[in-house]
Amino acid sequence: MPKYILDRRRFLRRTGEVVLVVTAAGRVIFTDPGRSFAIAMEVLDEHGARTLLAMTRALYPHPSIGDEYYAVVVEALDAEAKADAAVANLLKDGVARLDAAKGVPFVALSPGTQEEVLASLEGDPFFQKVRGASVFHFYNNKLLWRHFGYEGSSFEYGGYLRRGFQDLGWLPDPPPEVSPEPYFG
């Protein structure tokens, strides 16, 4: 099975929630009702994956961004867990602690209570592992950059010399002695 099965146009249009599916072979995958994408877990079980997804979103909540983007972080954590048993144990124990905090599964807590539970774990290695992976993998996703107004790699378009590096129009232009005219060659 390919790692990602996705239809890019549908992927970008969606902002829904992912669902977890356990395949006939017993493999846990994140997908969506239309099956436009799928991310398979190698180590994490269904509950672990679902809990880490909730944690990742609670750490870096963006209401307009769909779960599939947070699932990328869980996939990365799963890969780390596969490569390193210590990480696998850290995540497994961490999920158990998230659930134990209020005696109710973390995924069933309200966003406010989830935040309170996470705050109580701040500085803990499990918290740091998931937070670090989240800030790295979530914001490093090129598919999200446009959402934030970041354009990414520019050299293949000739940089911004002719593409708006000084197009800001709501303030006066600095005089040429402090900001000379561009050289276009």
Next chain:
Amino acid sequence: MARFELSDDSVVVVIGSGAGGGTLANELCQKGIKVVLLEAGKRHEIRDFVNNEWDSFFQLAWLDKRTTSGSWRIARDFPNLPAWTCKTVGGTTVHWAGASLRFQPHEFKAKSVYGDIPGANLLDWPIDYDELAPFYDRAEDKLGVTRTHDIPGLPGNNNFKVFYNGAIRVGYGKVHTGRMAINSRPRHDRPSCQQIGFCFQGCKAGAKWSTLYTEIPAAEATGRLDLRTEATALRIEHNAAGKVTGVLYADAEGRQHFQKARLVCVACNAIETPRLLLNSASSQFPDGLANSSGQVGRNYMRHTTGSVYAAFDQPVHMYRGTTMAGIVMDEAGHRPERGFAGGYELETLSLGLPFLAAFLDPGAWGRAFTRKLEFYDHMAGMWIVGEDMPQETNAVTLHPTEKDPFGLPIPNVHFDDHPNDIAMREHAYRAGRRIYEAAGAREVYEVPPYPSTHNLGTCRMSDKPRDGVVNRFGQTHDIANLFISDGSQFTTGAAENPTLTIVALAIRQAETIAGMMSRGEI
């Protein structure tokens, strides 16, 4: 490219190919001197650079394990990444933003001008501005610094437009697009800036000066440069007479070689340079090479830095164009009535979304944080760079237990802010805030220092062997044929980005070395 024998003891070995080592190697080769240049990193060319912050970071950054201690926030947020420097041919000149400012004359005389500051290990440089001025001039010509040598300034980008308008409204007057080693016109076989916006990731246009595609190819063209990449210097050896004899290094496969040398110049940036001297301790020099003063590794400086970002009601797109697009120089002087000694520059800066998420408020999470990032394309940013106080206790030392893959102790970097550093940073945060509020900011963010890009002072220059490691030419007081050729030499840090001064010192040092060699003094 030349190949010299390991047994050739007539060569000069330069360790490190960045601003100091790369420049020195070329200057020596141009004078007819044979140079073996050891570079720990690979040779990534312009075509290899990537416009992607994390991919580039893992391609270029020095990622060997280091530890940190002290009260600086880096020790908490980035405990194994005290510095953001490079391990690649060209060193940190691949990554630098290009700001090329001369020190101000008084900054060479910090102790005399600032007076006694408790806790600060201040010292005057043994040289003064006038002595370095002709070398600054040559360095500016070499680098193609804008606003020098009739080179026009760069055009300001959107980030500069916000910065400029705010700065003028609060009354600043020395505001422009800076003195930058980025071509505003084609010059010296380098094209002009394409406003790519990834200066930190290696300039894909080659418009920014880097030793990678200027000094090093020029040195190779002389037939006198033997550049060895992925060559990690492990130890500098010496003889019974107390002269260095060569450098033990490991190649890409981990095989160790000993390159003999007539003299050795160390330019590994201010963390690895003292580490190499300390790791070269012997029965004759039990505290490390050139360390009779006890100052090797001490007085570590990193500039008083910090950033101010602000969100506006309308779009800015700060990431378009040169990363460091302009400067306010009004706060650079020494005006103790502000409550601190020394001064600082304000320089625009931008980060892409991946790095801003990591550095805007390291460790932060939750909705208050993510809401800030949702204004990414409405943000402007600036960086503070100011003089920090040398302190003996701010030091690069050898880790007592942790070793690198070659079995050598890794470096620990200890740093505590001096009260003067804190007072300056607070002043600068307030200044940056005023600028952005004057430009109409809806919200202003004070951002803590990034891992250090300006690493200085750990083998400082002094005329007196008892309080400094090197003399006025970067020659170590203890060992006549051992030189320090990077920012480690800095006696004090000044307010300015250090590269131009490192290059000027390297040009000057090459003349000194060539003269000493021709006179048979070394």
